[in-house]
Amino acid sequence: MKQRLLSMPVVLPLLSFVAILIIWELAARVFAIPSYILPAPTRILQGFSAVSAERWLEHVWATLRIALSGFGFAIVLSLPIAVGLAKSRLLSRALYPLLVVIQSVPVVAVAPIIIVVLGTGDAARIVITFMIAFFPLVVSMTTGLMATPPELIELSRSLRAPAYRQITQIRLPYAVPYIFSGLKISITLAVIGAVVSEFVAAQVGIGYFIQFSTSMFKLPQAWAGLVLLVALSLILFQAVSLAQRLLFPWSLPKERR
Amino acid sequence: MIQRTDAIRFNGVGQTFATDSGPLTALESVDLSIERHQFVAVLGPSGCGKSTLLRLAAGLLSPTSGETLIHGVAVDGPHDDIGMVFQQATLLPWATVLDNVTFPAKHKNGRVFRVERERARQVIEAVGLKGFEAQLPAQLSGGMQQRVGIARALFLNPDILLMDEPFSALDALTRDAMGLELLKLWQASPKTVLFITHSIPEAVLLADRVIVMSARPGHVIADRVVPLDRPRDETSLRSPEVQELAAELRQLLMPTLIGGERS
Incomplete structure (x- = not known):
């Protein structure tokens, strides 16, 4: 019975999490740590009541909206760029260094500049989020589109199929596992991007x-x-994982099906 | 008239690739003709241009010199009177066995007609996978996956089957069984087969003719007829003539391997 309980996947992480909370709570009380240095978990719980539920919802919704918009734009824009990078050597030589330069710009440092240029509205915050979430998606999609077995491309060529079908019927589905690794990184980065943009102007x-x-x-x-x-980030990450499990079960590693 | 022209003919074919370390000659003046519905195996060391030969026949490559003829017509681009089977089955992991087999139709025309689906079912039955139509490739063994690959190549009923070491990724027992099954399929519905392999017993057991190629730049160094009647089975390899041929082929291949195994 005890063995079976411990072998359930959620039990052990949950136990260690609860243990840490208890140690934290005890430490905060025993050593009388001031709450501006490290508030005890119970004090944090009280912190929730500092603001009304509607106001919390407003905050959460604002962050969620920015994160999802930036994430959405990142998906929509990275797809054609990735197809271009994968299909054309010329384009990949011309664009890739540029993308790396953009990725190397610390977004936190550019954020104030973007706010000045685009104003303090949603547009600026979405652009900041997009800049953080975009790069891993392009890289994973391009890698995925290039990962198609060359034999299938030969099969496609020998059938003289229209070029777009090589993308839609072979390359894109083959890229799905890669795209989802990119999406999982990108969605958590999008939350970070939204928070950074709110630090600067919101x-x-x-x-x-x-x-x-x-x-x-x-x-x-x-x-x-x-x-x-943290909860928001976890939920979004799980939502992406769930979407993969439901829509593309074949793309998961075998043992997790 | 059509019966008289060769199914595949290489006329003085040479193939040079541009690589980062300079031009690389894969094939040099290859002359080879294959009669309609003949089963020809090609043996040779790694990197001798055997696969290049297949890609030339499929029209996926155009030769640097010479020409390739299919049914007497010069090849000037990809054509689909061929079925290709690769070393790895390279199936679509998201598609069922049935969808993998009908994929050539779907890819070519954008849709699959009911008659085509019916035909696919027959081919699947012929390769011994009846009942597995709805399975995904990951649920099948390596040998079964390769059967799907063969079914996909047979689906459009091409006259020519190009096979690039199709059984080399399988374990020895499965490999032998698959070879004999391929012979059954071939006898039930004759096709011109160009079969690339590393295995002398496999070449001798399956083929009418065995071609031996040299190390790079590849060219034909021997062309032998296999002195075996059909139908053949696993005991066919025991005959003394066949043993002799296998020994001779080994002798021919050995020198090509020394210094040629660079791939």
Whole structure:
């Protein structure tokens, strides 16, 4: 019975998580750590009540909207670029260095500039999020599109099929496992991007809320925001994984089917 | 008239590839003709241009010199009177066995007609996979996957079958069984087969003729008729004439391997 319980995949991580929470709580109380250095878990829980539920929802929704918009744009734009990079040597030679340069620009540093150029509206925040989420997607999609066995391309050529079908019926489906590794990295980066953009300029959003709270030394509620942010990130990541499991079960490694 | 022209003919074919380390001559003045419905095996060391030969016949490559004729007509580009079977089955992992077999139709015309699906079922039955139509490739063994690969090549009923070491990724027992099954398929519905292999017993057991190629730049160094009646089975290899031929082929191949195994 005990063995079976321990072998369930969720039990062990859950146990260690609860253990850490208990140690944290005890340490915070025994050593009387001030809450602006490290609030105890129960204090963080109280931090949630600092703001009304509707206001929390507003913050979460604002961050979620920016993260998903940036993520969406990253998907829509990376697909044609990846197809171009995979299909044309000329294009890949011309574009790839440029992409690496863009990726090398620290987005946190450019964010204020983007805000000045595009204003403090959603557009600037979406662009910042997009810049962070975009690169891993292009790289994974291009790698995926190039990973097709050359034999299938020969089969396609010998059938004299139209070129677009080589993309839609062979290369793209073959790239699905790669695309999803990219999507999983990209979705968590999109949350980071949204928070960074809210640090720089926003009146709403969890990133804004955390910065505002810390500037007022209200650490427990800042921690509460952080907890929500982690939850949001995890849920989005799981949603991408779930989409892969439901839509493309064949693309998962064998043992996890 | 058509019966008289060769199914495949290489006329003084040479093939040079441009590589980073300069031009590489894969084939040099290859002259070879294969009669309609003949089963020809090609033996040779790694990198001797055997696969290049197949790609020339498929029209996927155009020769640097000479010409390739299919049924007497010069090849000037890819054509689909051929079926190709590769070393790895290279199936579509997201498609069922049936969808993999009908894939050539779907890829070529954008859709699969009911008659084509019916034909695919017959081919699947012929390769011994009846009942597996709805399975995904990952659920099949290596040998079964290669059967699907063969079914896909036979699906459009081409006159020529180009096989690039099709059984070399399989274990020895499966390999022998698959070879004999291929012979049955070939006898039931004759085709011109160009069969690349590394295995002398396999070449001798399956083929009417065995071609031996030299190390790079590849050219034909021997062309032998296999003195065996058909139908053949696993005991066919025991006859003394065949043993003698196998020994001779080994003798011919040995020198090509020394210094030629660079791939």
